[in-house]
Amino acid sequence: MSEPLLKVRDLTQHFKVSRSFTVKAVNGVSFDIYPGETYGLVGESGSGKTTIGRSIIRLYDPTAGSVQFQGKEISGKLDRATESMLRKDMQMIFQDPMSSLNPRKKVGDIIGEGLDIHHRYSNTAERDAAISEMLEKVGLSTAHAERYPHQFSGGQRQRVGIARALVMNPKLIIADECISALDVSIQAQVVNLMKDIQDSTGCAYLFIAHDLSMVKYISDRIGVLHLGYMVETGTTEEIFANPVHPYTKSLLSAVPLPNPEVEKRRHSVAYDRAKEGVDYAAGTIHQLEGTHTVLATDEEFARWTA
Amino acid sequence: MEMNEKAILQFVDIDISFRTNAGVVHAIRGVNLDLQKGETVAIVGESGSGKSVTVKAAVGLLDGNATVNRGQILYRFKNNDGTEKVVDLLKMSKRELRTTVNGSRIAMVFQDPMTSLDPTMTIGKQIMEGMIIHKRADKAAAYARALELLELVGITDPEKRMKNYPHQLSGGMRQRVVIAIALASDPDILICDEPTTALDVTIQARILELIKDIQARLGLSVIYITHDLGVVAKVADYVNVMYAGKIIEVGNVNEIFYDPKHPYTWGLLAAMPDLETDDDRLASIPGSPPNLLHEPTGDAFAPRNRYALKIDEIADPPMFQVSDTHFAATWLLHPDAPKVEMPAELRERIERSKKEAERYL
Numbered sequence A: 001m002s003e004p005l006l007k008v009r010d011l012t013q014h015f016k017v018s019r020s021f022t023v024k025a026v027n028g029v030s031f032d033i034y035p036g037e038t039y040g041l042v043g044e045s046g047s048g049k050t051t052i053g054r055s056i057i058r059l060y061d062p063t064a065g066s067v068q069f070q071g072k073e074i075s076g077k078l079d080r081a082t083e084s085m086l087r088k089d090m091q092m093i094f095q096d097p098m099s100s101l102n103p104r105k106k107v108g109d110i111i112g113e114g115l116d117i118h119h120r121y122s123n124t125a126e127r128d129a130a131i132s133e134m135l136e137k138v139g140l141s142t143a144h145a146e147r148y149p150h151q152f153s154g155g156q157r158q159r160v161g162i163a164r165a166l167v168m169n170p171k172l173i174i175a176d177e178c179i180s181a182l183d184v185s186i187q188a189q190v191v192n193l194m195k196d197i198q199d200s201t202g203c204a205y206l207f208i209a210h211d212l213s214m215v216k217y218i219s220d221r222i223g224v225l226h227l228g229y230m231v232e233t234g235t236t237e238e239i240f241a242n243p244v245h246p247y248t249k250s251l252l253s254a255v256p257l258p259n260p261e262v263e264k265r266r267h268s269v270a271y272d273r274a275k276e277g278v279d280y281a282a283g284t285i286h287q288l289e290g291t292h293t294v295l296a297t298d299e300e301f302a303r304w305t306a
Numbered sequence B: 001m002e003m004n005e006k007a008i009l010q011f012v013d014i015d016i017s018f019r020t021n022a023g024v025v026h027a028i029r030g031v032n033l034d035l036q037k038g039e040t041v042a043i044v045g046e047s048g049s050g051k052s053v054t055v056k057a058a059v060g061l062l063d064g065n066a067t068v069n070r071g072q073i074l075y076r077f078k079n080n081d082g083t084e085k086v087v088d089l090l091k092m093s094k095r096e097l098r099t100t101v102n103g104s105r106i107a108m109v110f111q112d113p114m115t116s117l118d119p120t121m122t123i124g125k126q127i128m129e130g131m132i133i134h135k136r137a138d139k140a141a142a143y144a145r146a147l148e149l150l151e152l153v154g155i156t157d158p159e160k161r162m163k164n165y166p167h168q169l170s171g172g173m174r175q176r177v178v179i180a181i182a183l184a185s186d187p188d189i190l191i192c193d194e195p196t197t198a199l200d201v202t203i204q205a206r207i208l209e210l211i212k213d214i215q216a217r218l219g220l221s222v223i224y225i226t227h228d229l230g231v232v233a234k235v236a237d238y239v240n241v242m243y244a245g246k247i248i249e250v251g252n253v254n255e256i257f258y259d260p261k262h263p264y265t266w267g268l269l270a271a272m273p274d275l276e277t278d279d280d281r282l283a284s285i286p287g288s289p290p291n292l293l294h295e296p297t298g299d300a301f302a303p304r305n306r307y308a309l310k311i312d313e314i315a316d317p318p319m320f321q322v323s324d325t326h327f328a329a330t331w332l333l334h335p336d337a338p339k340v341e342m343p344a345e346l347r348e349r350i351e352r353s354k355k356e357a358e359r360y361l
């Protein structure tokens, strides 16, 4: 296989909230993303998915561990050239569209901002055409360029964030819950668009989501995060065909189906780490078949694979 | 307009437009919707179809550039002396709404949690505030209840989390705090706008069960906006499908999922990937929704509808009745219309769903 585009090693991110309370958001997480692939990151709410994304794109300074992008270490201090390369080649689509879009700017200018900074056009007509084209691609219209973020519906705003990232043609896009506020038909449209862009530009995605059917559909490989630990990784087939970790199992069992007679009667399998006495800090990475791995103590591993 | 006897909240022919730089956007074009006591009504539909604007009108939170052209939102409640009263929420001033209805009687969970949280105040204070103002609870009681609510929405270490500011929480935690704030006031009506979009399925299931439980105990009525059809199947008694500012199909949850009549509803149900989907591309509804800067002539869905009839280009279809509870606005239901069946793939999927359901009966 080719060299990874992104290499994350033992990434740790702790937040000291007060003298007596430190949130251990991410604990020794490692994974690689290869050019042109989609890596799905799933996990419980609060498990550290957004924090991982924000640490990679340098919005947080990691407590420990390393992040390499295109062969360059990018955690810690950077020279101007690397900084500029990152701004161009790595983009993030944020989970909370309202707070990531400047409320005083028109949407057209928000999408055009990156193009402006990197002088990606030779005249304004070209710039406006690029913005219009992007708006249409995400299912909005040229007239929307004149509006302000608060004048949009939730899903429309989410698509503005997607357009802003895609217009830059980056090599890696960190997409944090980028389709969760969209109805299924627009989700399909946006996911198809992301796939098309990937086919034509070879970009890679770190696709953070909680919707397993979508993650299964779009990802080549998957990492399952729980309480800041990567508890299971593997190809999409490996994870879905043979989930081993009890959290992954409960996640797969809880997907609500569009079938009212079933849903009204079904109860999901809950997983309570404390009750089952699973100790993540004591676990080590155990290899299953192929690339499939699970975090477990020897005893847990024996029990889960029995 | 006499209010429907059983309804607690009734939207009657709501029509709203927005002034924008590009012109007037006619976003809501005659919406009717009933909510009965103790029931859950879901609103689903395309992004931008008007779900949020419709419910925001009920709580007086429309943007400044909005105009309500027509309609009433009738709300029935018990006065403190026990007498019943019906008011039109659209006739009340923002101030009246805030002091008498919002928060205490009708609580809303917004789509974008950051917009309803105060970034400068700890979440503990924010949960307690409403209880102290609306319920005149004393501080200790409010504190205890806030802890309990945080625990119920699945936030661990609640004592410590009470002191967190919103930016110190994950997206899904913020969403759950907003739900806790809404529940803190023991409302009659809970309006949830995409309340679980950022939650993984295990926590989502827990929140949905919590709301159901409160509903069973206190007779809470719920309006639930979501695009997640699995969630709709789980929580809803009735489903309203919205398209381009109108409700185009309504029915009880089984009618909508097992016997949908409107081609847009067909498209919506077919677009949902299930865990068995492995086609190369997802089915989406081709084209885009109409630009409501220009009033559509005929049926707004016609340009994207492969089953459209000639008449769709000329006249907007009325609601045709399918059963006591099931209505759809499509000319295909007119007695003179040619007989058109739903797409075969959807038919098969529904048949599979029904078979699956038999195992649970």
Ligand SMILES: Nc1ncnc2c1ncn2[C@@H]1O[C@H](COP(=O)(O)OP(=O)(O)OP(=O)(O)O)[C@@H](O)[C@H]1O
Pocket (backbone or CB within 6 Å): A015, A016, A017, A023, A024, A025, A043, A044, A045, A046, A047, A048, A049, A050, A051, A052, A095, B167, B168, B169, B170, B171, B172, B173, B198, B199, B200
């Ligand atoms: N700036 C911060 N200060 C303090 N704690 C933080 C900060 N950012 C995140 N956290 C904490 O880190 C943990 C992980 O949060 P993160 O946002 O990464 O979760 P997530 O997996 O993205 O969850 P969700 O699915 O709910 O968005 C949470 O406990 C959160 O409270």
Ligand SMILES: Nc1ncnc2c1ncn2[C@@H]1O[C@H](COP(=O)(O)OP(=O)(O)OP(=O)(O)O)[C@@H](O)[C@H]1O
Pocket (backbone or CB within 6 Å): A150, A151, A152, A153, A154, A155, A156, A181, A182, A183, B018, B019, B020, B025, B027, B045, B046, B047, B048, B049, B050, B051, B052, B053, B054, B063, B065, B111
């Ligand atoms: N303040 C505003 N000014 C102009 N247009 C607006 C304003 N607020 C909403 N709109 C428009 O009204 C329409 C309905 O918006 P609404 O927020 O109700 O959609 P929605 O159905 O909730 O969609 P989503 O699923 O994406 O949240 C959209 O086309 C939106 O762009």
Ligand SMILES: [Mg+2]
Pocket (backbone or CB within 6 Å): A049, A050, A051, A095, A176, B170, B171, B172
């Ligand atoms: Mg997050």
Ligand SMILES: [Mg+2]
Pocket (backbone or CB within 6 Å): A153, A154, A155, B051, B052, B053, B111, B193
């Ligand atoms: Mg909305």
